[in-house]
Structure formats: structure tokens, C-alpha cells
Amino acid sequence: MAASSDFGKLSGKLYIGGELKESASTDHFDVIEPATEDRLGSIADATDREVDEAIDIATAVRKTWNAIDPRSRAVTLHEIAARIRRDKQKYAELLTREEGKPFKESVDEVSWCATAIDYYAELARHETGRIAGATVPGQFHFSIKEPLGTVVIILPFNYPLVLLCWEASAALAAGNAVIVKPHEQTSITTLKFMELFSELPPGLIQVVTGGARVGQRLIASPKTHGVAYTGSVPVGQAVARTCADSFKPCLIEASGNDPFIVMPSAPMDIAARGAAFAAYLNCGQVCTSAERFYVHDSIHDEFVERLAAEAKKLRVGNGLDLVDMGPMATRRQRERFEAMIARARQQGATVKAGGSRPAGLNRGWFVEPTVLTDVTPDMEILNDEPFGPVAPICRVKSFDEAVELANRSRFGLGGNLYSRDSNEIFRAVREIESGILWINAPLLDNDALPFGGCKLSGTGRQLGPEGLAQFQNTKFVMIDPQASNQDFWWFPYAEGESYKGAR
Structure with missing residues (x-):
């Protein structure tokens, strides 16, 4: 199988700066095939220096990406979606061997990746802000959408590719850089999937593998600006607490029942x-x-x-x-x-x-x-x-x-x-x-409508316009082209506007 050689080639690698690099870490996690109990390969527990390197690269490249107009960004994202559709069976085989699901379900998952990317490529061209009627004659009042900056995505083992694309496609379409920390069980498939994103500027999307320490460092860094986490309730709560220290926006998809x-x-x-x-x-x-x-x-x-x-x-x-x-x-x-x-x-x-x-x-x-x-x-x-x-x-x-x-x-x-x-x-x-x-129709999703829960199932939404908004800041702008005098409420206040009652 072609997939067998991929597991060997990708073991111990990180995807940083648009390249697969051998990690300097001496700590690794074995990846065991669920259907056979055979060892498929191993993943590196990235060093702190490697995590910081990925963050610094993302910081440098994201401004260039954000400067590109939304239409041109959409063209690139559509090209990625087309490549996913063309090669979906290759990635489905890797996913089945690493995660265990039937091949048909893996093909479905890879296909859903392409539809999510196409959806956000177009949505981000239109969800750029809005205009409101001005409250003062001659002024122009509007809002604009801006990227958060560098977004961290922490993935689970059960749907590593589609959740990556639900979140990363929204974040990228909004103009952000993305750093992915996949689950230890499905990191090799995620690393292989990165070859599909080679059309993007190097370093715009990166993968650092490892355990909890790697995720914690990414989340706590002052150079990252948003987090999307899918996993357990206790870890989701810990992620939210860390984000709260700096009011960093976070999307938490925790357990369901x-x-x-x-x-x-x-x-x-x-x-x-x-x-x-x-x-x-x-x-x-x-x-x-x-x-x-x-x-x-x-x-x-x-x-x-x-x-x-x-x-x-x-x-x-x-x-x-x-x-x-x-x-x-x-x-x-x-x-x-x-x-x-x-x-x-x-x-x-x-x-x-x-x-x-x-x-x-x-x-x-x-x-x-x-x-x-x-x-x-x-x-x-x-x-x-x-x-x-x-x-x-x-x-x-x-x-x-x-x-x-x-x-x-x-x-x-x-x-x-x-x-x-x-x-x-x-x-x-x-x-x-x-x-x-x-x-009467269980488990269907729709890219154009939100996915998420309440109570201990988490906070925030994936998919739909809500999923794009998770990775955007909103700025309210007021412009007076004539720089007019605003005496209707500036200093000094008029005599007739003072308090007339007894004191």
C-alpha cells in the first residue's frame, strides 16, 4: 500500500514554514493501527523552540495573506478544494488505517473537507462588514471584518480532517494564519494532508505534533490570537481558562451525550x-x-x-x-x-x-x-x-x-x-x-448552518456565517469627510443645557 511508506516518511516530522522538517525532539508517541494493533509509525512531541518557531513564522506571513483581496484568496482556496476532490481516496486510506473508520466513511470525510473550503472561500468575499444609515448628516458609518491574527486549532482523533477544514478554511478565508495541533493518534494523516495546501504562502498553515504541553504553549502564547478546540470537557475548560487570562476568543466543542x-x-x-x-x-x-x-x-x-x-x-x-x-x-x-x-x-x-x-x-x-x-x-x-x-x-x-x-x-x-x-x-x-x-433525519450537517452546543458541550459555533465570525474581529468606523464642526455635542456646553432645578 502506498500509505505504508507515507507513515514511515512522515514519522517524527513537523510541517513548519511550508516544509516537512525532522523534529529535534527525542520524545515520540507511537501510532498504532486500530484494526491490527501494528505500529504504523511515530509522531514527535515538538520542542518549545519548534512551537515558538511556528508561531513566529505565522506572525510574519499572516499580514501578507491578509493584504490579498478576498476574491484572490477565494481562488486559491477553491484550488485546494479541487485537489482534495481529485485525491480523496489516497487520504481516505491513510485515515482509515490511522483512525479505524470504514473506508467509505473516510472518503465521505475527505469529501466534506472540500465542500467546507468552497463554502468559506465564497462566504468570506461577502461577509466583510456592513453599512448603516449615519446618525449625523454628511457622515459615513460602517463596520468592517478583520482577521484575529494567528489561530490555533486543536483537533480530536475521530474526525481530524473535516474538523481541520471546517475551522481552518473559515480562519484562512478570513485572513488569518493557522497552526494545527492534531491528536496524537491521527497526526500522520494530518501531516500528509498538508501537501494539499502548498498553494498557500509558506507558513500560513502549519502543523506541530505532540501532547498537552505543545497545545498549552500554543494557546498561552501572546502571539496567538484565537483558539478552536475539540475534545473533552475538562481540557476544554482548561483551554477556556487560559484564553480568559488575555480575553483570547475561543471556540470550544466539548462532549455530547x-x-x-x-x-x-x-x-x-x-x-x-x-x-x-x-x-x-x-x-x-x-x-x-x-x-x-x-x-x-x-x-x-x-x-x-x-x-x-x-x-x-x-x-x-x-x-x-x-x-x-x-x-x-x-x-x-x-x-x-x-x-x-x-x-x-x-x-x-x-x-x-x-x-x-x-x-x-x-x-x-x-x-x-x-x-x-x-x-x-x-x-x-x-x-x-x-x-x-x-x-x-x-x-x-x-x-x-x-x-x-x-x-x-x-x-x-x-x-x-x-x-x-x-x-x-x-x-x-x-x-x-x-x-x-x-x-427524522439524524446526523446530517449543512455547511451553511451552525454546528455547536450549549451547557457543557461548549461555546461558539463551527460552520455557517457564525463559523466565519469566530475568526474575525469587527471594527466600527465613522467618517466625516468634511471634518465638520461637531458643536451639537462638543464643549463648551450651552447655557440652556445646564440643570435648572434646585440643589
Whole structure:
């Protein structure tokens, strides 16, 4: 496979100043293939000097990029998107080997990168400010959008390329420089992906690999001006605290624990298939995976049987084969997931499908797609994000109860409802506490509309005009071309404007 040589060539490298460079670091992280447990390569834990070098290069190059007109920037970004579409299968193979998802899902992810870049290339040409009617005759009042400066992007392992492009394309289109710190598990794919950005000025987008220390140094630097972080709640809170010290804008996309409500009017066959997709896509390692199922008592048993049947149909295996679900991304992820399933069973949950490791797959971080019943609202499996392929199902007696339980979570990223009842549909729109709501169509995204959550799921938005605004400052400008006298409110104040009452 061509990808095998890429893992060797890119091991220990950083992408700084438009070039792949061998890191001077003696500390490395091994990258293990999730489907085979084979060592693919290693990534460097970049030194402080290398991090600072990347920041200084970004500082120097970003002003040149920002001086280019938005139309010309858009032309360059469209060229990058075209290259991504042309070579998407090459990067999809790398992604599947490093992260584990089925090849089809990797191809989808790479394709979504191109659409996001095209979207922001054009949006940034128009979202440049606005004009308002002046409050003083003869003046000109308007606002302009300016880049933040140098933006730091901290990526997770589960969708490293599309999240990179959601954020980096918005930041670049707005005129910023970008420094990326990928997750240790998927850094090599990210480094390889940088060859697609060679049309940009060298150093405008850079990748420094490593662990928490590297991310902390990038975020805390006074020479970086905005941060986009995707990951856990505790780290997201730490990022936000660091940014708060200098009022540095930050976009935080932390955990989700999305509810999935099924009501009697739903078409059971479609709802079960939709539930399987929402729970098991990317082995349940999606921030918006459906992880809390609230099913009306009158249809509970039928829905459980249908969903269990869907789970048992799924082909599990190496993502480079014809499968529906690959392995979990790391040994640690699987250990955590299996421990949560075991505790759920101890607390009284019943396994209706899955619950174990697949037979015949002795190597790799594989687990079975799982369906749990007899789940109660107090169980850990409903209150903490499993981040794995499980559908824990809780009976409810009414729509009111389903919404109340859906909103009981600390998280508020996404929510799902299957119903044909228009009253339930529009009540869900108003009442479910989430940043995203899918009704009868789980997990779809739209580049032109915002993605993000509330509560402990984070702050800020990706995608849409809101995603561009995350990486822009707004400046209000007032111009008086004649430099007119402003006596209507300047000193000295007129006698007739003084206080006339008693003191």
C-alpha cells in the first residue's frame, strides 16, 4: 500500500514554514493501527523552540495573506478544494488505517473537507462588514471584518480532517494564519494532508505534533490570537481558562451525550435504521452520536427488536474491507467503553444485542454494536458519554417525560426525534435544549448552518456565517469627510443645557 511508506516518511516530522522538517525532539508517541494493533509509525512531541518557531513564522506571513483581496484568496482556496476532490481516496486510506473508520466513511470525510473550503472561500468575499444609515448628516458609518491574527486549532482523533477544514478554511478565508495541533493518534494523516495546501504562502498553515504541553504553549502564547478546540470537557475548560487570562476568543466543542426520542407516530422500520446509524456511525465515536434513547412505552418492545436486528446485521472488521463498522480508535477508548457496559449490566441493564468483542477478530480494538434495555435515568450509561457503539434504551410514558429526561443532561450538543406528529415536532424544536436538533433525519450537517452546543458541550459555533465570525474581529468606523464642526455635542456646553432645578 502506498500509505505504508507515507507513515514511515512522515514519522517524527513537523510541517513548519511550508516544509516537512525532522523534529529535534527525542520524545515520540507511537501510532498504532486500530484494526491490527501494528505500529504504523511515530509522531514527535515538538520542542518549545519548534512551537515558538511556528508561531513566529505565522506572525510574519499572516499580514501578507491578509493584504490579498478576498476574491484572490477565494481562488486559491477553491484550488485546494479541487485537489482534495481529485485525491480523496489516497487520504481516505491513510485515515482509515490511522483512525479505524470504514473506508467509505473516510472518503465521505475527505469529501466534506472540500465542500467546507468552497463554502468559506465564497462566504468570506461577502461577509466583510456592513453599512448603516449615519446618525449625523454628511457622515459615513460602517463596520468592517478583520482577521484575529494567528489561530490555533486543536483537533480530536475521530474526525481530524473535516474538523481541520471546517475551522481552518473559515480562519484562512478570513485572513488569518493557522497552526494545527492534531491528536496524537491521527497526526500522520494530518501531516500528509498538508501537501494539499502548498498553494498557500509558506507558513500560513502549519502543523506541530505532540501532547498537552505543545497545545498549552500554543494557546498561552501572546502571539496567538484565537483558539478552536475539540475534545473533552475538562481540557476544554482548561483551554477556556487560559484564553480568559488575555480575553483570547475561543471556540470550544466539548462532549455530547445526545438524546434520541422515538414516539408512536414514527415509522418503526425507518426509526430503527436511523437509530442504528446515529448510534454506530464511526463505531459510536461521533460527538453527536445518539447515546440516550427514550422510547415510548407503547412501541418500546417493537423498536427494541427492530434495532437489535439492525445491530446484528452490521459487518464489523478492518475498515479497508467491506464493513459497516470498524474498530475503536485506541486501546484506551475500548477499555473505557467496555468498563461502562460492564457497569451498566451490574446496575441492571439487559443486553439485547452485542455487548462483547466480535468472534474471530482477535487483534484490533473491535467491539460489537450493542443494544441495552432496562436502562433507568440514574444509570451512568445515560449520564456520561460512552463514546462507543451502544444504544441504551429507557422507556417513557409520554412525550413530556421524554423531553424532561432529554434535558436532564449536563450536555447540550445535539438531539434527535422520530415522530410524524406536528405538535411533537414543533414542541421539540422549542423545548429540547441543544445546539442542533435532528427530526427524522439524524446526523446530517449543512455547511451553511451552525454546528455547536450549549451547557457543557461548549461555546461558539463551527460552520455557517457564525463559523466565519469566530475568526474575525469587527471594527466600527465613522467618517466625516468634511471634518465638520461637531458643536451639537462638543464643549463648551450651552447655557440652556445646564440643570435648572434646585440643589
